[in-house]
Amino acid sequence: MVxxxxxxxxxxxxxxxxxxxxxxxxxxxxxLLFFFFIPSVRALMQAFLLADPFGATxxxxxxxxxxxxxxxxxxxxxxxxxxxxxxxxxxxxxxVALVLAFATDRVVRFQAxxxxxxxxxxxxxxxxxxxxxxxxxxxxxxPIAFFLKSLGVAWDPxxxxxxxxxxxxxAASWKHICYDYIFLVAGLLAVPKSLMEAAAVDGxxxxxxxxxxxxxxxxxxxxxxxxxxxxxxxxxxxxxxxAVTHGGPAGATNILVYKVYQDGFVxxxxxxxxxxxxxxxxFALLLTLxxxxxxxxxxxxxx
Amino acid sequence: xxxxxxxxxxxxxLILIGGIVLVCMPLYFAFIAGSLTMQEVQQVxxxxxxxxxxxxxxxxxxxxxxxxxxxxxxFIVATGITVGKVAISLLSAFAITYFRxxxxxxxxxxxxxxxxxxxxxxxxxxxxxxxxxxLPIQWLVDALDIxxxxxxxxxxxxxxxxxxxxxxxxxxxILPLIASASAxxxxxxFFLTVPEELLEAARLDGASxxxxxxxxxxxxxxxxxxxxxxxxxxxxxxQYLWPLLFTTDKDMATAVIGVKHLIPRxxxxxxxxxxxxxxxxxxxxxxxxxxxxxRWFVRGLVDxxx
Numbered sequence: 001m002v003x004x005x006x007x008x009x010x011x012x013x014x015x016x017x018x019x020x021x022x023x024x025x026x027x028x029x030x031x032l033l034f035f036f037f038i039p040s041v042r043a044l045m046q047a048f049l050l051a052d053p054f055g056a057t058x059x060x061x062x063x064x065x066x067x068x069x070x071x072x073x074x075x076x077x078x079x080x081x082x083x084x085x086x087x088x089x090x091x092x093x094x095x096v097a098l099v100l101a102f103a104t105d106r107v108v109r110f111q112a113x114x115x116x117x118x119x120x121x122x123x124x125x126x127x128x129x130x131x132x133x134x135x136x137x138x139x140x141x142x143p144i145a146f147f148l149k150s151l152g153v154a155w156d157p158x159x160x161x162x163x164x165x166x167x168x169x170x171a172a173s174w175k176h177i178c179y180d181y182i183f184l185v186a187g188l189l190a191v192p193k194s195l196m197e198a199a200a201v202d203g204x205x206x207x208x209x210x211x212x213x214x215x216x217x218x219x220x221x222x223x224x225x226x227x228x229x230x231x232x233x234x235x236x237x238x239x240x241x242x243a244v245t246h247g248g249p250a251g252a253t254n255i256l257v258y259k260v261y262q263d264g265f266v267x268x269x270x271x272x273x274x275x276x277x278x279x280x281x282x283f284a285l286l287l288t289l290x291x292x293x294x295x296x297x298x299x300x301x302x303x
Numbered sequence: 304x305x306x307x308x309x310x311x312x313x314x315x316x317l318i319l320i321g322g323i324v325l326v327c328m329p330l331y332f333a334f335i336a337g338s339l340t341m342q343e344v345q346q347v348x349x350x351x352x353x354x355x356x357x358x359x360x361x362x363x364x365x366x367x368x369x370x371x372x373x374x375x376x377x378f379i380v381a382t383g384i385t386v387g388k389v390a391i392s393l394l395s396a397f398a399i400t401y402f403r404x405x406x407x408x409x410x411x412x413x414x415x416x417x418x419x420x421x422x423x424x425x426x427x428x429x430x431x432x433x434x435x436x437x438l439p440i441q442w443l444v445d446a447l448d449i450x451x452x453x454x455x456x457x458x459x460x461x462x463x464x465x466x467x468x469x470x471x472x473x474x475x476x477i478l479p480l481i482a483s484a485s486a487x488x489x490x491x492x493f494f495l496t497v498p499e500e501l502l503e504a505a506r507l508d509g510a511s512x513x514x515x516x517x518x519x520x521x522x523x524x525x526x527x528x529x530x531x532x533x534x535x536x537x538x539x540x541x542q543y544l545w546p547l548l549f550t551t552d553k554d555m556a557t558a559v560i561g562v563k564h565l566i567p568r569x570x571x572x573x574x575x576x577x578x579x580x581x582x583x584x585x586x587x588x589x590x591x592x593x594x595x596x597x598r599w600f601v602r603g604l605v606d607x608x609x
Contacts, residue, residue, distance in 0.1 A: 007403070009411065011494070013502040015402050015512050024398035025410050028391040028487065035482035036417045038439050039428035046428065100322045103315035114319040116597055117326055122604070123589040125541035125559045128582045131566055132329045135336060135575050143332055143349045174329065182604055206311055235423040239543035243563060257423055264427040265548070273427050280424040288419040 043281070046274030065275035074251055075259070075276070082255045085169060086233030092173045093229055094222065097180035102210055104181075105188040115185065122178045126236060130243030133171035137163075157245065161252025164245045168253050171244060172237045179232075180225045187221040188214055220294070227291045231284070256280060330583075337361075337580035344576045357580060364581035368561040369554065376473075377558040377588070380546070381539030383477040385532050388486050393524065396490035397516055401502070414484040422479060423544060430548055433475045437465035471552040476545060480538075486531055489607055493527050494520070530603030533596050540589050558585035 015021075047065055069075045104114060121129065136144045139156045148155040157164040191214050199209045238257050241247060247254035247262065254262070257280065264273030336344050338357035343350060364370060399411050422429065431438065444450070444463050454460050469475030497520065505515045546557045556564075562585045565578040593600050 009400065009491075009495075010403060010407070011401055011497075011499060011502065013499045013506075014400075016404070017402065017512060018404055020512060021398040021402035021404045021407070021410075024394040024402075028395040028484070029410065029413065031391065031478055031482045032413065032417050032484070034436055034439070035422075035429065035432055035479040036420075037413075039425040039432050040420065042428035042431065043425050096322075096325075099318060103318040103322075106312060106315040107319065110316075110319075114323065116594065117323050118319075119593060119597070119601070120326055120330075120590060122600075123537055123541075123593040124586045125543060125562075125589070127541075127543045127559050128562055128586050129329075131562055131578060131582050132333045134566070135579060136329055136332055138575070141345050141347070141349070141573060141575055146347050146349070174325070178326075179604075182601060186605055200306060206306075206308060231421065235421045238423060239559075242543070242547075243566065257426075260424070260426055261544070265430075270427060277424050277426065277428075281420050284421055284424055285419050 040281070043274050043277045046270055047278045049271055049274075061271070065271045066279075069272060069275055069279075074254070077251050078254050078256050078259045081165070081251070081253060082234065085165065085172075085237075085253070085255055086230055088165075088169045089172045089176070089233050089237075090226060090229040092169065093176050093180050094225060096173070097177050097184055097225075100177070100181050101184035101188055102214075104185050106206065118181055119178045121175050124175065125239065126172075126175055127239035127243045129175040130168075130171050130240040133167060133174065133240075134244045137167050157249075159249055161249055164249055164253050168237070168240055168244055171240050172233065175240070176229065176232055180229070183221055183225055184218065187218045191217050223294060224291065227287050230287055234280070234283070333579045333583055336575055337583055339576050341572065341574055341576055345573060356576070360576050360580040361584060363574075364565060364577045364584065367577065368556075368564050368581070370558065370561055370581070370584060372554055373556055373558045373561040374585075374588075376555060377540055377585075379473055380476045380542070380557055381536045383473060384480050384539035385535040387477060388481040388535055389528055389532060391481065392484070392486035392490050393521070393528075395484075396487050396494055397520065399487075400491055400494040401512070414487055417482065417484045418488065422483065426544070426548070429479050433469045433479060433549055435466050436469055437467040441465045470549050471555045475549045476542075476555075476557075477539075479545060480542060485607060486535070489527065489531060490524065493524060497523060526599075526602075527606065529596075530599045531607055532603070533592060533600045534603040534607050536592060537589050561585065 048062060049060060049065075100118060104111060104118075107114070136142045137155070137157060139145050139149075139158065145155050154160075155163055157167045195213055196209055199213055204212065234255070235257050237255065238261065241253055241255055241258045245253040247258050256276065260273050260276045260280065263269045263276065332349075334357075335350065335353050337360055338353040338355065339350065340354065340356050343354055395410075395414060399407060399414070435441075441464070444465065450461055450463050469478070501519055502515060505519055510518070540557075541559060542557070543559055543563075546560045547563075550556045550560065562578070562582050565574070565581045567573045567575060567578060
């Protein structure tokens with residue numbers, strides 16, 4: 001039967017059948033249970049356990065896994081590497097995307113063609129972007145490495161940590177600029193024309209208008225993109241690291257999510273890997289909450 | 304455009320051309336390298352114009368990692384993720400916006416929570432879930448001591464060992480990746496904007512809940528479904544970590560994993576020409592999807608992440 005009552009998140013006209021909604025929700029809830037809730041709870045549990053690689057003996061060790069992590073030189077190194085990597089990638093991506101979006105907003109001719117091509121890297125898998133950049137900068141065959149060497153730069157990402165870091169930052173940014181670009185182009189389109197015209201009448205040039213009117217109005221978009229770039233840098237660049245540097249040389253590009261994988265699947269240190277997972281989860285949770293608090297205000301997620 | 308300023312317009316065109324060069328340059332070099340012989344690709348500086356061996360390298364890559372099979376796997380996995388996620392999301396969004404039932408709040412929050420954690424942070428436990436999805440049921444069996452109960456009732460000792468191994472299967476590749484509710488929220492947002500009168504009119508005509516869903520709500524959601532499907536297809540096709548972990552059998556890997564196996568290592572011959580042609584092959588389907596469905600793709604991207 002159809003009823004009309006007020007309840008947030010529920011259509012005013014709705015059904016009151018009991019069995020059907022359960023059936024409708026079942027597929028989603030079952031998949032979430034097996035592949036989201038159980039793994040998450042297990043990660044939490046494992047983080048407080050110490051198990052040998054074959055799982056024969058298991059001890060409850062409270063916070064020892066976490067303490068060991070904070071003491072570990074390689075974990076601290078991984079934290080710093082991740083921070084530098086995401087910050088550099090974030091700044092580079094946003095600045096380039098802003099410049100391109102500003103230019104796109106100004107041109108009339110060929111606008112669709114420019115947009116179409118700049119969006120392409122979104123379709124390319126991170127690992128493939130990584131393979132291509134690894135080739136371009138390969139010290140023995142890569143064309144860009146050759147160019148750098150002819151300029152007298154001693155380029156070798158296999159030995160020099162900074163070179164490796166620069167390489168993964170470039171590859172990760174190349175793949176992700178298009179994402180920020182789309183949102184910024186859409187954001188600029190939404191800036192009220194009347195505001196721009198009023199400023200123009202007052203004598204503000206296009207560049208000044210961009211910095212003083214458009215950019216402040218883009219604030220929420222920029223904040224959203226920054227958090228998304230952090231999520232991207234922290235979690236989705238796994239494939240780029242794996243294809244280009246394997247976390248090396250000497251841990252110089254061993255970002256946190258790569259270390260979780262290495263400690264869990266290569267070194268079989270499950271407790272430590274799970275503790276790292278839990279820390280990453282906490283971080284992801286904070287980012288999401290931050291985003292909901294500041295960006296999604298207009299969208300009503302409450303029920 | 305508020306005023307004319309030819310100089311700035313020219314600068315903007317130059318900036319955009321620079322952007323296009325930035326995007327295309329790596330792809331161009333990949334293509335050049337993919338069309339050379341191994342000797343040519345190693346000479347420095349590398350030639351700037353394509354050689355005549357592209358098809359030959361493509362064939363080598365194709366045979367070396369069994370690309371035909373891998374591309375089919377990628378299609379199955381990407382399509383499975385797309386169809387699966389759209390289907391379960393439509394149903395659950397319909398349930399939480401159009402039905403009033405006792406566990407609505409609980410269901411909503413369970414789904415909402417899954418928005419918050421990317422699947423990458425649960426690497427080890429998710430692997431265990433795929434290696435044996437029956438593990439939680441086994442715990443339940445052990446905890447309730449069902450084997451003991453059975454022995455007490457019948458006098459026979461039985462061992463209950465449940466196993467449901469999904470490694471090297473399509474469902475193992477698909478299910479963990481659809482376990483997040485982003486699409487449910489997209490459809491929920493859309494359903495909330497659908498006029499109330501539609502349901503009331505459908506009711507007057509005597510339509511049942513499912514009939515309303517099929518004949519009215521689904522057709523209205525079509526454009527959202529298309530836009531989201533494109534994003535999900537790209538997401539599925541480009542997955543790397545999970546195929547890497549869940550497929551130990553070479554024939555069950557996906558195309559992007561195949562490309563990884565083509566990367567020359569320090570102890571193998573530097574066949575970058577084959578690696579690059581393989582990379583171009585594996586990126587071709589998603590790039591075509593974006594080029595052909597550009598308008599929908601942008602919509603899906605903006606919709607699904609906001």
